[in-house]
Amino acid sequence: DAGITQSPRHKVTETGTPVTLRCHQTENHRYMYWYRQDPGHGLRLIHYSYGVKDTDKGEVSDGYSVSRSKTEDFLLTLESATSSQTSVYFCAISEAGNTGELFFGEGSRLTVL
Amino acid sequence: GENVEQHPSTLSVQEGDSAVIKCTYSDSASNYFPWYKQELGKRPQLIIDIRSNVGEKKDQRIAVTLNKTAKHFSLHITETQPEDSAVYFCAARNQAGTALIFGKGTTLSVSS
Numbered sequence: 001d002a003g004i005t006q007s008p009r010h011k012v013t014e015t016g017t018p019v020t021l022r023c024h025q026t027e028n029h030r031y032m033y034w035y036r037q038d039p040g041h042g043l044r045l046i047h048y049s050y051g052v053k054d055t056d057k058g059e060v061s062d063g064y065s066v067s068r069s070k071t072e073d074f075l076l077t078l079e080s081a082t083s084s085q086t087s088v089y090f091c092a093i094s095e096a097g098n099t100g101e102l103f104f105g106e107g108s109r110l111t112v113l
Numbered sequence: 114g115e116n117v118e119q120h121p122s123t124l125s126v127q128e129g130d131s132a133v134i135k136c137t138y139s140d141s142a143s144n145y146f147p148w149y150k151q152e153l154g155k156r157p158q159l160i161i162d163i164r165s166n167v168g169e170k171k172d173q174r175i176a177v178t179l180n181k182t183a184k185h186f187s188l189h190i191t192e193t194q195p196e197d198s199a200v201y202f203c204a205a206r207n208q209a210g211t212a213l214i215f216g217k218g219t220t221l222s223v224s225s
Contacts, residue, residue, distance in 0.1 A: 033212060042119075042202060042217035043157065050211060058212060090156065098206040098213050099145040099164075104156040 002103035003027050006091050012111045019078040021108050023091030025071075031094040032074040033102065034058075034066065036087040043090065049074055050097065081112045117205050119216025126193050128225045136203035136216050137185040143205045146179060146186045147213070151200045160201075161188070193223045 003026030013019055023032060034046040035058075045058030047066040055066050063085060065077045078085055091105040116139045126132050138146075147162035163170045163177045163186065170177050174193075179186040190197055200220050204213040 031212075035215075040217065043215040045207070045212055045214055048212045056209070056211060058207075059214060098211060101147070101159045101162070102149075102157075102213060104158070106156055 002093065004091060004093050004103055004105045006089075006105040006108045008108060009106065010109050012113065013081055014113050015082055016080050019081050019110065019112075021076045021089055021091075021110070023074040023076070023093075023105060025074075025093045027093060027095070027103070028071060029093040029095045029103075030071075031097045032068065033092040033094070034064075034074070034076045035090045035092065036060065037090060037107070038087050046076065046089075078110075081110075083112050086110060086112045117203060117214055117216045119203050119219060121219060122217065123220045123222070125222045125224065128193060128195060128223055130193055132190045132193055132197070132221055132223075134188045134201055134203070134219045134221075135185060136187070136205075137183075138205040139184065140206065140208050141181075141184065142210065143184075145206060145213075146177070147204050148175075148177060148188045149202045149204065149215075151202065151218075153199070157202060190221075193221075195223050195225050197221060198223045 007022045033048040035043040044060045049055045049068040067075045089108045092102040118137045144165035149157040150160045151157040176189045200218045202218050203216045207214045
């Protein structure tokens with residue numbers, strides 16, 4: 001498996017609280033992505049990064065922000081969590097962007113009460 | 114923006130039968146089409162991909178076909194086995210050409 005870890009793996013929080021999910025890679029891949037997975041919706045792109053400090057919005061970016069200050073770390077922040085953000089979040093990395101294999105982390109299950 | 118439609122959403126077959134999953138995409142500039150398999154409770158993993166300069170690609174029991182004119186591509190699994198039971202996702206690039214977006218997935222169940 002590619003060297004990609006997500007933390008925390010499980011989190012339960014309350015509506016209105018801030019939450020940060022971390023994705024850490026040891027592969028030195030340029031591209032990093034955050035997806036959310038929900039029943040009936042598949043994998044939806046939240047934000048992605050194509051280099052340090054270079055990020056852009058995906059399909060469902062409202063309510064989320066990201067930061068990438070180092071090649072190896074990509075943080076996803078929910079400034080004020082809502083119940084609609086209850087989901088499984090997957091980080092992915094790629095060497096070749098949208099023309100190469102994505103390697104996914106194990107996922108972070110977030111429950112917002 | 115880019116839209117990737119995937120059908121069917123569920124598919125049940127008997128062991129040994131073939132299974133076909135189809136996807137359509139909207140951006141004619143797309144040139145890379147992967148398929149991912151996600152077993153229950155696991156992360157998605159690439160099983161096969163195809164590029165726009167190729168019409169078909171095979172890897173043992175799985176194959177992918179691409180029709181660029183019609184903007185659709187399909188996953189074919191022959192001689193299905195119970196371990197093929199999983200959720201399968203197709204993907205294509207987004208309109209900005211910077212990321213992959215996924216279909217909603219097909220849950221394949223293979224009964225023995």
